[in-house]
Amino acid sequence: MSGINLSGAHIAKTTKLFINGEFPRTESGRSYPVKTKDGDILTHLCQASRKDLRNAVAAAQSAQAGWAKKTAYNRAQILYRMAEMLEGRMQEFVANRMLVQGLSNEQASAEVNGAIDALVYYAGFADKYSQVMASVNPVSGPFHNFTTPEPVGLVAMLYDQPFDFSTFMGMIASVICSGNTLVVVFDEPGATLLSEIGEVFKTSDLPAGVVNLLSGHVDELTSHMALHMEIQSILLASTDETRRGDIKEMAVENMKRVVPWDFAQKDLAPIVAFTEAKTIWHPVGL
Amino acid sequence: MLDKMIKKKEKNKHKDKDKKKHHDKKIVEAKKRKSHKNFQFEYSESLESTDVVKIQPKNALFINGEFVEPTEGSYFPTINPGDGEVLAEVAEASAKDVDMAVRAARKAYETTWSKISGAERGKYLFRIARMIQERAREFAVLETLDNGKPIKESRDVDIPLVAAHFFYNAGWADKLDFAFPGKKVQPLGVAAQVIPWNFPLLMAAWKIAPALAAGNCVVLKPAETTPLSALLLAEVIQQSGLPPGVVNIVTGAGATGSHLVNHPDINKVAFTGSTQVGKMIAKATAKTNKRLTLELGGKSAHIVYEDAAIDQAIEGVVNGIFFNQGHVCCAGSRLLVEESIAQVFTDKLKDRMQKIRVGNPLDKNTDIGAINSHRELEKIRDFVNGAREEGWDYFSASATEAPSRGFYHKPCFFNHVASSATVFRKEVFGPVLAISTFRTPAEAIAKANDTPYGLAAGVWSEKASKIQKTALGLKAGVIWANTYNKFDPSSPFGGYNESGWGREGGRHGLYPYLEVQ
Numbered sequence: 001m002s003g004i005n006l007s008g009a010h011i012a013k014t015t016k017l018f019i020n021g022e023f024p025r026t027e028s029g030r031s032y033p034v035k036t037k038d039g040d041i042l043t044h045l046c047q048a049s050r051k052d053l054r055n056a057v058a059a060a061q062s063a064q065a066g067w068a069k070k071t072a073y074n075r076a077q078i079l080y081r082m083a084e085m086l087e088g089r090m091q092e093f094v095a096n097r098m099l100v101q102g103l104s105n106e107q108a109s110a111e112v113n114g115a116i117d118a119l120v121y122y123a124g125f126a127d128k129y130s131q132v133m134a135s136v137n138p139v140s141g142p143f144h145n146f147t148t149p150e151p152v153g154l155v156a157m158l159y160d161q162p163f164d165f166s167t168f169m170g171m172i173a174s175v176i177c178s179g180n181t182l183v184v185v186f187d188e189p190g191a192t193l194l195s196e197i198g199e200v201f202k203t204s205d206l207p208a209g210v211v212n213l214l215s216g217h218v219d220e221l222t223s224h225m226a227l228h229m230e231i232q233s234i235l236l237a238s239t240d241e242t243r244r245g246d247i248k249e250m251a252v253e254n255m256k257r258v259v260p261w262d263f264a265q266k267d268l269a270p271i272v273a274f275t276e277a278k279t280i281w282h283p284v285g286l
Numbered sequence: 287m288l289d290k291m292i293k294k295k296e297k298n299k300h301k302d303k304d305k306k307k308h309h310d311k312k313i314v315e316a317k318k319r320k321s322h323k324n325f326q327f328e329y330s331e332s333l334e335s336t337d338v339v340k341i342q343p344k345n346a347l348f349i350n351g352e353f354v355e356p357t358e359g360s361y362f363p364t365i366n367p368g369d370g371e372v373l374a375e376v377a378e379a380s381a382k383d384v385d386m387a388v389r390a391a392r393k394a395y396e397t398t399w400s401k402i403s404g405a406e407r408g409k410y411l412f413r414i415a416r417m418i419q420e421r422a423r424e425f426a427v428l429e430t431l432d433n434g435k436p437i438k439e440s441r442d443v444d445i446p447l448v449a450a451h452f453f454y455n456a457g458w459a460d461k462l463d464f465a466f467p468g469k470k471v472q473p474l475g476v477a478a479q480v481i482p483w484n485f486p487l488l489m490a491a492w493k494i495a496p497a498l499a500a501g502n503c504v505v506l507k508p509a510e511t512t513p514l515s516a517l518l519l520a521e522v523i524q525q526s527g528l529p530p531g532v533v534n535i536v537t538g539a540g541a542t543g544s545h546l547v548n549h550p551d552i553n554k555v556a557f558t559g560s561t562q563v564g565k566m567i568a569k570a571t572a573k574t575n576k577r578l579t580l581e582l583g584g585k586s587a588h589i590v591y592e593d594a595a596i597d598q599a600i601e602g603v604v605n606g607i608f609f610n611q612g613h614v615c616c617a618g619s620r621l622l623v624e625e626s627i628a629q630v631f632t633d634k635l636k637d638r639m640q641k642i643r644v645g646n647p648l649d650k651n652t653d654i655g656a657i658n659s660h661r662e663l664e665k666i667r668d669f670v671n672g673a674r675e676e677g678w679d680y681f682s683a684s685a686t687e688a689p690s691r692g693f694y695h696k697p698c699f700f701n702h703v704a705s706s707a708t709v710f711r712k713e714v715f716g717p718v719l720a721i722s723t724f725r726t727p728a729e730a731i732a733k734a735n736d737t738p739y740g741l742a743a744g745v746w747s748e749k750a751s752k753i754q755k756t757a758l759g760l761k762a763g764v765i766w767a768n769t770y771n772k773f774d775p776s777s778p779f780g781g782y783n784e785s786g787w788g789r790e791g792g793r794h795g796l797y798p799y800l801e802v803q
Binding site: 135137138139140141143145147152153232245248249251252253254255257269276277278279280281282283 | 450561564565568569572573580582738753757761762763764765766767768769772774776777778779780782783784785786787789792793794802
């Protein structure tokens with residue numbers, strides 16, 4: 001599905017899911033066809049099931065502590081590596097965006113460049129946000145008291161608004177740069193890039209399970225995501241107001257933090273939204 | 287010269303020896319006295335006078351700067367849990383009253399509060415802080431009467447912190463640009479605030495002070511069993527000259543709270559209370575644009591390593607679970623003690639608990655006062671009975687007799703409790719501790735985190751690196767290392783997971799009351 005040449009004897013890539021650093025087919029065996037802007041069959045995407053979602057959550061959960069424990073400098077370098085990898089494969093992404101959504105070369109290039117910039121931006125923030133957000137608090141008493149941000153843990157991201165690759169990548173980078181792990185559910189047209197995105201992650205020293213990508217019908221997976229008890233937070237890029245309300249309501253079950261993406265693409269705010277402030281008191285004395 | 291000094295030293299030495307002799311003699315005498323079979327202290331109460339407080343028999347609502355009768359004219363009693371007697375009647379705000387309060391807040395927001403400068407807003411808050419300090423004793427006694435907490439706590443903890451919260455946040459009002467550098471901040475508008483009965487005035491201060499500093503107007507609903515101190519605060523607010531409608535206080539129970547939270551002209555809801563009610567509010571506001579912060583329940587773990595200063599840790603554990611009768615959302619209700627010291631530690635804990643005085647909240651010697659209501663007392667008893675039926679090792683301190691009238695519960699613990707036990711998982715909100723052991727730091731952290739909550743935790747060790755490592759592993763918003771239950775207006779407070787959303791206190795506590803762009 002590189003999209004360069006659909007007729008003739010080229011080797012089309014099978015698009016699968018990206019879970020725990022691997023590319024499995026959906027366990028359900030279901031797929032659905034995706035067409036190009038011109039109406040040709042481009043590929044068949046995996047229609048992820050509830051079970052796939054749960055597998056992805058399990059992978060993200062077991063990856064979380066290790067990812068958060070890496071030094072901020074290390075996380076920063078891995079995010080930067082993702083930018084390097086994306087840059088190296090830019091043409092594939094540009095071609096897809098042109099073919100699937102009919103963007104001009106210029107528009108598609110701008111999107112992919114935006115995605116690369118977002119990765120670089122959050123790579124640079126990974127070892128700085130805590131200095132900006134943390135505080136030493138002047139409590140009345142002989143105590144050393146300080147507040148630092150920690151990742152909330154496992155974040156699920158649902159993307160069903162008009163696809164913009166640069167926003168999409170900025171969202172992922174802002175969530176994982178602080179040590180969260182991520183399960184992403186999205187549909188076409190963006191999901192036609194699932195393999196390529198997964199390959200960028202896979203070759204960037206990003207540990208398996210930190211980001212998991214599921215293509216499928218967002219409707220079908222929404223409630224399973226919102227009700228899953230191991231997910232701590234949900235990032236929503238959805239213009240569907242009913243869906244947003246439904247998710248917020250269901251998320252109450254285990255008090256997930258539901259955050260609609262209404263941030264500038266490059267900002268501290270999305271990092272803040274997926275951290276918890278931890279305050280530590282310790283006596284000062286002899 | 288030197289000789290003289292040496293001589294003097296010698297002389298002093300003799301003196302010291304004499305002193306020591308005298309001292310030893312005293313100890314022997316004391317020992318003799320103690321060994322006397324029939325020797326007993328005669329306990330004499332030291333009651334705080336209630337003269338300083340004048341409670342109105344009927345208490346109206348505080349709306350738009352005035353005390354007004356409830357439109358439907360209904361009142362409910364508030365009880366002194368120390369003796370079970372009715373203290374006063376309090377107005378029950380109906381939907382109509384709540385609407386009036388919200389309208390007053392909106393009007394104040396639009397006409398005055400958002401028009402004046404941050405510096406001016408700050409001045410009102412500073413003034414309120416000072417007025418609370420002036421009337422601190424009055425507030426403390428009233429709080430103890432209505433809530434049942436020991437006077438030493440309302441006097442030394444609650445009320446000083448109330449004043450401190452107003453004073454701290456006052457200073458932020460004209461410095462919000464420094465709170466979030468590079469950002470533009472704006473108030474949200476009208477905040478609905480619903481608070482619990484365990485720290486009635488302190489929770490009012492936690493809610494009102496940052497909201498006002500950030501430029502919002504508020505409608506506050508105190509808990510139905512403890513409305514009186516908030517109404518006295520209303521009086522202070524009225525006297526402070528704060529523009530009418532900036533703070534409105536509506537008393538009532540769950541229905542009043544529901545009217546308030548569901549009012550369409552509210553921009554923000556802040557709630558402190560049970561996780562159950564918090565979830566109801568989160569559901570009720572899910573499909574609105576109201577911003578929401580929640581401070582909910584907890585089942586906080588207290589980890590004691592074998593290299594802890596044991597006697598200090600005992601004090602910390604006792605303070606952690608028995609402070610305020612255990613009616614504390616961040617109470618250290620689970621004790622995880624390293625297996626190697628478990629026996630020594632629980633023996634010492636028993637001894638210490640026998641010295642806890644359960645009694646009249648107004649008695650300055652009382653350590654554990656009254657349980658806030660009969661309903662809460664029943665709830666605690668149910669938990670204790672349930673845990674006893676489940677068969678966990680039960681210990682109840684029985685050295686002091688609780689007063690015969692009023693609602694009291696002795697401090698107790700359950701030992702060798704399994705992680706699956708109800709008393710280890712559910713929030714009791716009373717003086718009931720559940721004890722378990724661990725062998726490695728990893729096990730301690732895993733056990734501590736094995737809860738849907740994540741409000742607070744305690745760690746006791748004399749090894750700093752171990753404390754840091756443990757604190758980093760704990761999924762909780764507040765970690766007290768070698769201390770517990772410390773609070774300060776500059777220190778952010780709030781929990782992970784089902785313990786709530788957002789922080790209160792410090793710079794972080796301003797964030798939920800601002801639009802930051």
